[in-house]
Amino acid sequence: xxxxxxxxxxxxxxxxxxxxxxxxxxxxxxxAAGADTPASDTVPVFILKQDTLKKTAEFPxxxxxxxxxxxxxxxxxxxKEMKVDMGDRVKKGQVLAVIEAPEVNxxxxxxxxxxxxxxxxxxxxxxxxxxxxxxxQANTPGIVAPVDLERSRNQMQADSATFVAxxxxxxxxxxxxxxxxxxxxxxxxxxxxxxxxxxxxxTNAMLLTVQNNNVLRLRAAVPEIYVATADKLQHIDFxxxxxxxxxxxxxxxxxxxxxxxNTRTELWEFKVDNSDHxxxxxxxxxxxxxxxxxxxxxxxxxxAVATTQEKKxxxxxxxxxxxxxxxxxxxxxxxxxxIFGNIAAGDTLxxxxxxxRKPGSTGLWTIKK
Numbered sequence: 001x002x003x004x005x006x007x008x009x010x011x012x013x014x015x016x017x018x019x020x021x022x023x024x025x026x027x028x029x030x031x032a033a034g035a036d037t038p039a040s041d042t043v044p045v046f047i048l049k050q051d052t053l054k055k056t057a058e059f060p061x062x063x064x065x066x067x068x069x070x071x072x073x074x075x076x077x078x079x080k081e082m083k084v085d086m087g088d089r090v091k092k093g094q095v096l097a098v099i100e101a102p103e104v105n106x107x108x109x110x111x112x113x114x115x116x117x118x119x120x121x122x123x124x125x126x127x128x129x130x131x132x133x134x135x136x137q138a139n140t141p142g143i144v145a146p147v148d149l150e151r152s153r154n155q156m157q158a159d160s161a162t163f164v165a166x167x168x169x170x171x172x173x174x175x176x177x178x179x180x181x182x183x184x185x186x187x188x189x190x191x192x193x194x195x196x197x198x199x200x201x202x203t204n205a206m207l208l209t210v211q212n213n214n215v216l217r218l219r220a221a222v223p224e225i226y227v228a229t230a231d232k233l234q235h236i237d238f239x240x241x242x243x244x245x246x247x248x249x250x251x252x253x254x255x256x257x258x259x260x261x262n263t264r265t266e267l268w269e270f271k272v273d274n275s276d277h278x279x280x281x282x283x284x285x286x287x288x289x290x291x292x293x294x295x296x297x298x299x300x301x302x303x304a305v306a307t308t309q310e311k312k313x314x315x316x317x318x319x320x321x322x323x324x325x326x327x328x329x330x331x332x333x334x335x336x337x338x339i340f341g342n343i344a345a346g347d348t349l350x351x352x353x354x355x356x357r358k359p360g361s362t363g364l365w366t367i368k369k
């Protein structure tokens with residue numbers, strides 16, 4: 001009985017082993033028709049088109065006075081009188097300050113006396129020569145020796161030269177005496193006063209600063225990338241922080257015609273009418289400049305341009321395969337970035353470029369709508 005049970009157990013074990021081996025030898029059944037399958041490699045693309053690029057850019061700028069003069073004393077002396085103070089409006093030619101320098105007045109008086117003495121001597125020698133000359137012309141020969149007439153003529157010429165030199169020296173002293181009066185060089189306003197009566201001043205001492213702020217200069221540094229996009233610009237508007245809800249007008253007057261190597265910008269200057277004196281010289285402002293490319297260009301979405309450490313590129317689909325095309329970025333607008341390179345209208349570009357999409361790769365290119 002025991003032997004029969006052992007044989008039955010061996011048979012059951014053998015059958016179990018065959019079932020296990022049979023199960024391992026078969027593949028899993030195929031998924032049903034409705035089961036999920038991996039998605040296809042679909043890549044959105046778009047057709048490149050040309051367009052005229054227009055935008056309005058805002059640049060920081062500065063208001064500066066149309067004319068600005070720092071007035072220094074031209075001779076050493078003491079301030080006798082200050083006729084104006086900060087904030088006073090002045091007219092061209094108006095006396096603003098008086099310097100006291102007694103030695104200057106003394107030299108002027110001496111020079112004027114020297115002129116009178118030289119004039120008297122020249123008048124006397126001239127009269128002497130004229131009398132001798134008239135006598136030499138008389139019918140009686142030998143009355144005036146030729147040598148005496150020549151000597152008299154030479155003396156007259158010498159006295160004439162001395163008189164002229166004394167007059168010029170007196171003019172120079174008179175001009176120096178004019179330096180004792182500080183004169184307004186133009187209509188404007190006194191923006192700084194640096195001296196008071198009794199102060200000792202010299203040629204390096206600034207007394208006053210005068211600015212003409214009836215007209216202001218608005219100066220804006222325009223980036224190099226934009227300098228060729230506003231050739232027809234004539235008028236612009238700008239804003240200042242003092243009047244946040246208002247905009248002011250300005251007229252383009254000149255450009256520097258050079259690119260600053262430090263900032264890579266060109267300086268543009270505008271003229272601002274400030275007859276109401278609301279705007280202040282030295283204030284920062286913000287200029288809105290309309291920009292327009294003269295020729296059609298290509299604008300692509302920002303994501304269509306890939307950037308690596310070596311270059312910037314877009315991915316073009318050609319003959320069903322991807323290829324990298326190097327590009328240079330231009331201006332940016334809300335729709336994207338302007339690009340330049342070996343591209344043409346009608347090219348098919350990937351909407352999202354990445355260096356993971358290698359040249360020569362394929363995909364299911366789908367035009368993005």
